Amino acid sequence: MHPVLPGAPWLIAHKSMLSVNRPHKITLNGRDYVLWKNSKGEVFALDNTCPHMQAPLSEGWVCAERNTITCPFHALEFDGEGRLYRDRKPSAEALAHSLELNLVGDCVWTYGGCESRLPIPDVIERRSQGFRFVGMTGHQSVWGDFLSNLLISYDYNHFKGTHRELFKIQAIEIHNYEANDYKIKLDQKIIRQRNSSQELLINPLLGIFPQIYLNRFEYSFPSLVTLIGEFPVGKVLQVLVIYPETENRTKTFTLVYAQSNPILLAVLKKFLLRSVAELVRQDIVAVENLYPRQPPKIKLPDEEIMFYAEKLYRNWR
Structure with a gap:
């Protein structure tokens, strides 16, 4: 290929x-x-x-x-x-x-045997300063071309549907959007409902999520999406990784870091990795169930972020 x-x-x-x-x-x-x-x-x-x-x-x-x-x-x-x-x-x-x-x-x-066109991004080393490495999760092959997987990682509106039940999301706001060549930064404000006692029993990690919290995103095109979530008990850094396996298959995995009380982190580690894995699983299901792509007839807020990534992909020579 x-x-x-x-x-x-x-x-x-x-x-x-x-x-x-x-x-x-x-x-x-x-x-x-x-x-x-x-x-x-x-x-x-x-x-x-x-x-x-x-x-x-x-x-x-x-x-x-x-x-x-x-x-x-x-x-x-x-x-x-x-x-x-x-x-x-x-x-x-x-x-x-x-x-x-x-x-x-x-x-x-x-670089897969090709001549370098972009430097290796420093975002992981830079953003993980002061964080502990928790583990890797969500390591899977996705039946979907690389562009489809790239676009869903830049699509903020799908949080309201794909991840609505997982995080009880009511609304999402995007602030401080900044695009500079192959890097994008922005802040994502999430407003959510309270979890039921049964949901907290199944996944105690949901108890650290306030009704309103902030995610700070930084993208390094084409392979990395990093976000730092800020919570009352500390911070969580997620690094979503994608790379092309074949024309119709994409590999993904997520590196997870945390900045919190070591004892609390030890208790919540498995729930944290499990929650991130579920987030990835939901995205995979969404991508693998898409019909062949056609020009959209509807425009949603904040989609310029996704279309900026597609432009970078299409203009690559």
């Missing part, structure tokens, strides 16, 4: 998603790769196809002693540069294709 937005940086993993010395398969722009992390926290990536008889390397195993990935078919070993490891030494030339990675903190970025 022709790469989606060639030259854009893609966040393909967080180190917490990679077990030490265990293969991890990802798909980016129609190509499969195998990633692995060693005990030092270093991360490597190769084309998932063994150059011998095309077996999937991700079905093999990692040799910790030599830091090699082993083919499951004939036990051939390749190092992080794609060189065949034989007779206790690597070959002179790479036989398997390596994928260039850029590690920023615990985040694993790549």
